[in-house]
Amino acid sequence: MIIDFTDIAKNNPSFRAYGGANGIKKGILFHGKPYMLKIEHRGKKKNKDYKHSVLSEYISSKIYSMLDIPTQEVVLGKIYDNGKEKLCVACKDFKEKGEYLYEFLNIKNSVLTENSSNGSGTELAEILEAIDKQNFCPASEVKERFWEMFVVDTYLGNFDRHNGNWGFLVNENTGIKHLAPVFDCGSCLYPAPTDEQLQVFLNDPKEMEKRVYVFPNSIIEENGKKINYHEFLQSTLNEDCLKAVRKMILKIEAKSNDIKDFINHIEVLSPVRKKFYTQILRMRRERILQPALERANKLMKKSYKQKIVMKFPDKDKSNNRVMNR
16 A cells, blocks of 8 residues: 655654655654654756665565564655656654664774774774774674665665664663664665666666676675675685575565565566566575575584584494484
């Protein structure tokens, strides 16, 4: 169901303002709760159309929720603006009374060393170092969320999970601190192409493969180069990442049919966009995630066997051979 937010936006302002680059944003009260309303618009630059980033925000947030990761609540809608009907998505403001959102960018700034980049720097080693040094939440909990987002963003093709769109909620009155829900997913699911361009991709297997293996890349970097999702998951030895691969890809596999049905029942999606979304998600799941899961299982199994052998070094060789089969 598509909600008409025209009168709500006019008569029920929340008097909250929101930043960010992707589109027009209004603070509204919906069912008595504050929401940020993102509205489609065409930017000043040629071909800069934010219509599909509204859809990306809605669909990707819903998929995150389906995978049991705390995520902002979203409602798809329309609004009449300057005499035109436009798509919009209402994103619930998840800050409770007395809470502040501290983006990871600010947290990273607070633990910088002399040789570090600034808080917006997306070098992976620096991000992981900052996670270890921060004292807002246990580092293990933050790493788990970071890598789970990385795996889901791999699936969704997110090219912009930067340090400013994830972070912590802090209640300065009670001192309670916890990770914020996932938010700002408008850069997932290839928001730039038009329906006509998507049809060209669908007609050309090589173009579809490019959107699996070549781009988008993650905004996170290693040695100054943006990480290619496929290459990274086929080479990383980071144990926290491997754990997230094993956990999240199994969830994605279990929910893949539900995700397909969800997309196909969104009434404002054109047939070509439904086909592209479902096909590209299937391809990324089969060609990036499934091989990554197989590799992670092998590495973790090998690591477990090595730990067993080290724990019982006096076992005879025959027993070791049994364990290493």
